[in-house]
Amino acid sequence: MFGDYAALIVLLPVIAFVLTLFFGNKLPSGGAHLPIAAIAGSFIISLGTFFEIYPNGSVQQSMQWFSTLNFGILIDPLAVVMLMMVSFVSLLIHIYAVGYMAHDPAKPRYFAETSLFTAAMLAVVLSDNILQFFMAWEIVGLCSYLLIGFWYHKPTAAAAAKKAFLVTRVGDVLFLAGIVLLYVNMTNVITNTGFSLEPGNFILQFKSMFAAIPYIAPTQLTIITLLFFGGAVGKSGQFPLHGWLPDAMEGPTTVSALIHAATMVTAGVYLVARTFPMFVEAPNALLVVAYIGGFTAIFAATMGLVMNDIKRVLAYSTVSQLGYMMLALGTAGMVLGAKAVGISMFHLLSHAFFKALLFLCAGSVIHAVGTNDLREMGGLFGKMKITATTMFIAALALAGFGIPGLHIGTAGFFSKDAIIEGAYEYGYVTGDMIPYVFSILAALLTSIYIFRLWFMAFSGKPRQDRHAHESPPVMTVPLMILAVFALFFGFSQTGFYGYLETNFVLMGVEIGVHEGEAFHPSALILWLPIIVGVLGLVISYLIYNRRIVDMSRIVTRRNPLYQLLLNRYYEPGLSSYVIGEKLTHGTAAMTGEFVDRRIIDGFVIDTVISRTLLSLGDVLKKIQTGVVRNYISVMLLGVGLLIILLRIGGT
Amino acid sequence: MSLYIYLLVAAIIFTIGAYGIMTQKSGIKILMCIELMLNASNINLVAFSSFGGNATGQVFALFSIAIAAAEAGIGFAILVALFRVNGTINLDKINILRW
Numbered sequence: 213m214f215g216d217y218a219a220l221i222v223l224l225p226v227i228a229f230v231l232t233l234f235f236g237n238k239l240p241s242g243g244a245h246l247p248i249a250a251i252a253g254s255f256i257i258s259l260g261t262f263f264e265i266y267p268n269g270s271v272q273q274s275m276q277w278f279s280t281l282n283f284g285i286l287i288d289p290l291a292v293v294m295l296m297m298v299s300f301v302s303l304l305i306h307i308y309a310v311g312y313m314a315h316d317p318a319k320p321r322y323f324a325e326t327s328l329f330t331a332a333m334l335a336v337v338l339s340d341n342i343l344q345f346f347m348a349w350e351i352v353g354l355c356s357y358l359l360i361g362f363w364y365h366k367p368t369a370a371a372a373a374k375k376a377f378l379v380t381r382v383g384d385v386l387f388l389a390g391i392v393l394l395y396v397n398m399t400n401v402i403t404n405t406g407f408s409l410e411p412g413n414f415i416l417q418f419k420s421m422f423a424a425i426p427y428i429a430p431t432q433l434t435i436i437t438l439l440f441f442g443g444a445v446g447k448s449g450q451f452p453l454h455g456w457l458p459d460a461m462e463g464p465t466t467v468s469a470l471i472h473a474a475t476m477v478t479a480g481v482y483l484v485a486r487t488f489p490m491f492v493e494a495p496n497a498l499l500v501v502a503y504i505g506g507f508t509a510i511f512a513a514t515m516g517l518v519m520n521d522i523k524r525v526l527a528y529s530t531v532s533q534l535g536y537m538m539l540a541l542g543t544a545g546m547v548l549g550a551k552a553v554g555i556s557m558f559h560l561l562s563h564a565f566f567k568a569l570l571f572l573c574a575g576s577v578i579h580a581v582g583t584n585d586l587r588e589m590g591g592l593f594g595k596m597k598i599t600a601t602t603m604f605i606a607a608l609a610l611a612g613f614g615i616p617g618l619h620i621g622t623a624g625f626f627s628k629d630a631i632i633e634g635a636y637e638y639g640y641v642t643g644d645m646i647p648y649v650f651s652i653l654a655a656l657l658t659s660i661y662i663f664r665l666w667f668m669a670f671s672g673k674p675r676q677d678r679h680a681h682e683s684p685p686v687m688t689v690p691l692m693i694l695a696v697f698a699l700f701f702g703f704s705q706t707g708f709y710g711y712l713e714t715n716f717v718l719m720g721v722e723i724g725v726h727e728g729e730a731f732h733p734s735a736l737i738l739w740l741p742i743i744v745g746v747l748g749l750v751i752s753y754l755i756y757n758r759r760i761v762d763m764s765r766i767v768t769r770r771n772p773l774y775q776l777l778l779n780r781y782y783e784p785g786l787s788s789y790v791i792g793e794k795l796t797h798g799t800a801a802m803t804g805e806f807v808d809r810r811i812i813d814g815f816v817i818d819t820v821i822s823r824t825l826l827s828l829g830d831v832l833k834k835i836q837t838g839v840v841r842n843y844i845s846v847m848l849l850g851v852g853l854l855i856i857l858l859r860i861g862g863t
Numbered sequence: 864m865s866l867y868i869y870l871l872v873a874a875i876i877f878t879i880g881a882y883g884i885m886t887q888k889s890g891i892k893i894l895m896c897i898e899l900m901l902n903a904s905n906i907n908l909v910a911f912s913s914f915g916g917n918a919t920g921q922v923f924a925l926f927s928i929a930i931a932a933a934e935a936g937i938g939f940a941i942l943v944a945l946f947r948v949n950g951t952i953n954l955d956k957i958n959i960l961r962w
Contacts, residue, residue: 267938447869705866714962836959836961837961838958838959838961839954839955839958840893840954840957841886841887841888841954841955843891844885845885848881848884
């Protein structure tokens with residue numbers, strides 16, 4: 213019953229978007245209740261659909277759009293868990309935003325845009341073909357632009373919005389190229405080989421794509437998957453297109469929470485997971501995914517260590533965690549097959565809960581003290597007990613605290629350790645330990661930077677006299693709900709993996725789950741992630757709470773390593789100055805100078821051609837008498853001539 | 864009565880209209896001449912429809928009358944505006960589009 217109304221999952225927030233945009237300023241609290249009600253409706257339908265199709269059903273609806281393309285809905289296990297997460301987290305963030313945005317004059321615009329943002333992400337999730345996926349993906353990009361630049365009167369916010377739009381656009385172009393290449397290959401396959409679409413299937417539907425995989429040449433498949441991954445790199449902020457994500461912190465904190473937890477950056481991981489059967493058949497692409505993911509995980513974490521803006525730390529944390537998800541798809545995909553999707557998506561979901569929580573806590577702190585700068589905070593624990601406690605829970609979850617032998621732990625413990633174990637198993641099977649080393653080092657850095665953030669914000673003495681106060685219940689209640697999920701979501705791990713393993717089987721794709729010999733990592737491997745997690749906590753405690761090391765002597769302008777990290781490996785300068793100003797703008801200017809000034813002007817200005825044309829114009833313009841009657845007379849004459857000519861031609 | 868009589872009347876009216884458009888200077892007179900030409904074509908439409916036994920032409924004539932009314936409305940509005948700006952509706956005086 214719920215499955216039949218699956219289209220409403222997207223349509224409800226879209227309707228709320230329109231209504232809030234036009235009538236929001238006449239409604240209480242900027243029309244916030246419309247999106248909240250609509251997204252709650254989406255969540256209820258998603259939940260109902262989940263219970264309907266569990267354990268091995270799916271919802272498939274499709275209608276022709278034009279020619280061989282279609283619009284459709286596909287809700288399989290992969291989609292339904294995403295739908296529930298996106299609508300649920302988004303709902304909590306919207307409720308929280310009622311409190312957080314209470315004093316903003318542009319509330320209707322804010323709530324309308326976040327509602328559309330959520331709708332677009334839900335549309336990405338339940339697309340049944342790659343083209344519709346791409347269209348919704350683009351709307352997500354548009355909404356991120358609008359929301360990052362929400363305070364557009366701030367020049368930094370406007371610049372950040374532009375950067376986000378342009379950088380993700382690089383990925384989008386690659387993604388679109390991948391779709392075009394796929395389409396060409398699909399049509400070739402249909403005309404040249406025995407492959408044909410099943411009746412009622414359309415060419416770019418995921419199930420058609422998967423069915424055609426054996427017929428597509430492996431090199432073509434590798435290129436297509438790499439182009440898809442290029443799109444995912446842009447959207448999910450992977451190296452080298454990661455620069456926009458930390459800059460995106462210029463938007464309201466609730467927008468950051470939406471982007472980082474629910475609605476945007478996960479789309480890239482979801483794209484790879486969605487087209488995973490293609491990646492499995494292209495091991496080289498999978499290797500690229502693994503290495504980019506692993507490198508991003510550690511690369512972003514190093515920058516998280518030194519940032520002083522509370523939201524920037526979290527932003528780099530997101531980039532790093534997304535790297536983990538890509539790493540899981542890449543490494544575990546090669547040794548564990550379809551189970552990799554389960555591992556990656558499980559981390560995506562648990563990350564969504566604790567990262568939304570971290571951002572909302574940060575928002576609560578910023579709301580209270582009125583600054584983003586960690587150096588101006590401190591000693592907030594006594595004043596903001598709920599925020600401090602829930603943020604500590606989220607930090608524990610991010611650092612992956614738990615006890616391996618007993619299966620007790622936070623959500624991040626279950627999900628991240630599975631990724632690290634997967635990377636180890638990949639190393640064990642192939643002898644390539646680099647991804648594993650990346651992941652374990654990143655885990656150590658993760659733990660250090662997140663507890664550094666917590667200690668700097670909440671412990672010690674206040675560094676500045678700010679009249680901090682706990683946030684109102686409309687903000688703290690979502691925090692507590694998310695904290696519960698960050699703590700206990702991990703226990704659904706076994707059921708979750710089992711549920712997602714059936715995902716591609718439902719579409720008639722068999723991905724071998726290579727579990728030949730039972731794999732039992734040694735106790736050290738099992739315990740190492742939690743050991744480095746605790747180590748990170750201890751290091752941060754000693755440095756930022758006990759202050760056994762005087763950081764002010766290490767963190768100076770003269771320390772080249774610190775300079776490198778603080779300047780984010782000079783990436784912003786590199787991308788905007790070298791690529792933007794020198795390369796792109798320089799090339800365009802040179803081309804313009806050469807083509808326009810030399811070639812075109814050279815031909816035109818004061819040559820035989822131009823002089824002849826000008827003098828001819830002088831003669832011919834006398835025809836334009838400006839007297840309407842003359843024009844009409846000539847027109848009638850013309851019509852008369854035409855009729856006479858037609859008569860002659862007719863006979 | 865023969866169809867040709869109707870066509871002859873229409874042709875005469877059309878020619879009067881065309882002549883008026885080519886010779887008159889006042890905007891209003893030109894608009895009136897356009898109406899004449901339109902109605903000549905309406906007569907043709909109705910005549911053919913009546914003799915051909917097909918009602919479509921008469922429906923077209925109704926449409927055409929409605930459109931002519933709208934066209935006249937807009938035309939006179941433009942002329943009023945022109946008169947306010949230039950103080951004249953002599954179209955020979957309004958030639959700012961000339962070279």
